[in-house]
Amino acid sequence: xxxxxxSPTALAFAVVLVLIALGINLxxxxxxxxxxxxxxxxxxxxxxxxxxxxxxIIKVDRLWLTGLMVAIxxxxxxxxxxxxxxxxxxxxxxxxxxxxxxxxxxLALLVGAGALRFTPSQIVPVSGMIxxxxxxAIGLAYRSMNTQFRDQRQAVLERLALGADLKQASxxxxxxxxxxxxxxxxxxxxxxGIVSLPGMMSGLIFAGVDPTKAIMYQIMVTFMLxxxxxxxxxxxxxxxxxxxxxxxxxxx
Amino acid sequence: xxxxxxxxxxxxxxxxxxxxxxxxxxxxxxxLWTITGPSGSGKSTLLRLLATLLxxxxxxxxxxxxxxxxxxxxxxRKEVSYCFQQPSLFGETVQDNLAFPFAIRNQPFDxxxxxxxxxxxxxAPSQLDAKVTALSGGEKxxxxxxxxxxxxxxxxxxxxxxxxxxxxxKALVHRLILRQHxxxxxVLSVTHDETEIAAAGKLVTIRGGxxxxx
Numbered sequence: 001x002x003x004x005x006x007s008p009t010a011l012a013f014a015v016v017l018v019l020i021a022l023g024i025n026l027x028x029x030x031x032x033x034x035x036x037x038x039x040x041x042x043x044x045x046x047x048x049x050x051x052x053x054x055x056x057i058i059k060v061d062r063l064w065l066t067g068l069m070v071a072i073x074x075x076x077x078x079x080x081x082x083x084x085x086x087x088x089x090x091x092x093x094x095x096x097x098x099x100x101x102x103x104x105x106x107l108a109l110l111v112g113a114g115a116l117r118f119t120p121s122q123i124v125p126v127s128g129m130i131x132x133x134x135x136x137a138i139g140l141a142y143r144s145m146n147t148q149f150r151d152q153r154q155a156v157l158e159r160l161a162l163g164a165d166l167k168q169a170s171x172x173x174x175x176x177x178x179x180x181x182x183x184x185x186x187x188x189x190x191x192x193g194i195v196s197l198p199g200m201m202s203g204l205i206f207a208g209v210d211p212t213k214a215i216m217y218q219i220m221v222t223f224m225l226x227x228x229x230x231x232x233x234x235x236x237x238x239x240x241x242x243x244x245x246x247x248x249x250x251x252x
Numbered sequence: 253x254x255x256x257x258x259x260x261x262x263x264x265x266x267x268x269x270x271x272x273x274x275x276x277x278x279x280x281x282x283x284l285w286t287i288t289g290p291s292g293s294g295k296s297t298l299l300r301l302l303a304t305l306l307x308x309x310x311x312x313x314x315x316x317x318x319x320x321x322x323x324x325x326x327x328x329r330k331e332v333s334y335c336f337q338q339p340s341l342f343g344e345t346v347q348d349n350l351a352f353p354f355a356i357r358n359q360p361f362d363x364x365x366x367x368x369x370x371x372x373x374x375x376a377p378s379q380l381d382a383k384v385t386a387l388s389g390g391e392k393x394x395x396x397x398x399x400x401x402x403x404x405x406x407x408x409x410x411x412x413x414x415x416x417x418x419x420x421x422k423a424l425v426h427r428l429i430l431r432q433h434x435x436x437x438x439v440l441s442v443t444h445d446e447t448e449i450a451a452a453g454k455l456v457t458i459r460g461g462x463x464x465x466x
Binding site (some may be wrong): 154155157158159160161162163164165168172179249250252 | 303304305306316321325327328329333334335338339340342343352353355356371396399400436
């Protein structure tokens with residue numbers, strides 16, 4: 001597995017890549033230097049910590065510890081999705097429930113089908129993949145809902161005035177928000193292999209696995225992400241849309 | 253016969269800014285009222301309170317003797333139908349709009365009924381498939397009105413719905429509303445239109461958030 005070693009010296013040289021990005025930023029006055037530096041520092045610190053944590057979790061191989069790690073991933077994903085909710089009340093518990101259900105249901109199916117084994121080295125990374133994709137999907141769906149409820153305020157009012165209940169008044173908006181949330185996953189499912197060679201597959205090929213085997217995993221990942229983002233977006237949108245109304249069934 | 257609406261000390265003051273101030277008003281069944289007053293006097297707000305699209309900050313409104321707050325909103329709003337000034341049509345076609353009242357009642361779309369409704373406001377059957385973006389302001393207003401009337405409500409609240417219509421279309425809309433009124437509909441119509449004000453059976457003037465008693 002010598003082909004997998006990235007030495008600290010090699011990594012240090014890779015900092016040149018960051019400097020190139022920073023240089024472009026400064027030269028073009030894009031104003032992202034601060035975010036970029038924060039991003040780089042956070043990536044280094046978070047990944048270093050998680051590297052050691054994962055080594056430990058895989059070594060001790062305890063159910064509760066694996067569970068705790070998954071819980072932390074779900075919590076962080078929900079926290080992040082909540083940030084994109086921009087004022088939707090109770091977005092954090094809604095996101096946690098949506099991402100949690102999407103992740104746990106998808107994991108359970110994969111483990112049940114024998115596609116994954118319940119070991120930390122498989123469960124933790126796959127949970128991360130599912131949770132992060134659900135998080136992005138839900139974040140997009142929230143943003144779409146916020147925009148639509150603002151832009152289509154009059155149409156929603158008219159539906160209410162005609163005697164629609166909240167679900168009927170919001171249906172078109174909810175559908176569009178779910179579509180928006182799922183779009184990146186569907187787009188990447190369409191282009192996988194011809195544009196991107198995604199992380200899971202690339203990682204396996206890096207590690208010396210036969211590409212024909214690696215694609216089997218990638219196909220599984222594609223299916224799993226389609227399921228997870230649809231479950232997550234549907235739950236989040238259906239729990240979130242009533243928050244745009246008050247107790248008298250009026251738009252806030 | 254019970255009164256349709258009874259308003260007792262109804263105020264609407266969101267964020268402390270009083271739009272309606274202690275309105276007392278009794279609307280009998282089958283009333284045909286015209287409500288007028290300067291812009292910003294609170295006429296539209298009054299209609300929206302009656303439609304439960306807004307809730308009074310104080311005071312009570314009863315509908316057929318029942319407190320408004322105790323009635324389930326979707327059922328109430330199907331009976332007390334509010335028609336917006338400058339309505340927005342939703343979906344893509346006229347049919348999308350006329351199908352909505354059926355959809356929210358879990359009924360299949362009745363094409364013949366929709367065509368008859370179009371005919372009642374002098375819109376051709378071919379307009380059913382017309383794109384809403386292709387309609388003139390007057391056509392939109394008429395589609396919105398029949399959207400409210402496809403399933404006849406008990407009360408119709410009209411918020412300056414004839415603004416911008418030509419004289420013939422106005423007359424057409426008036427006849428349609430009068431026919432419905434003769435069939436038992438209670439109508440409260442907000443207007444600035446001089447001829448409508450002159451023709452009003454009962455005229456209510458709102459000024460500065462209060463009902464003006466002449």
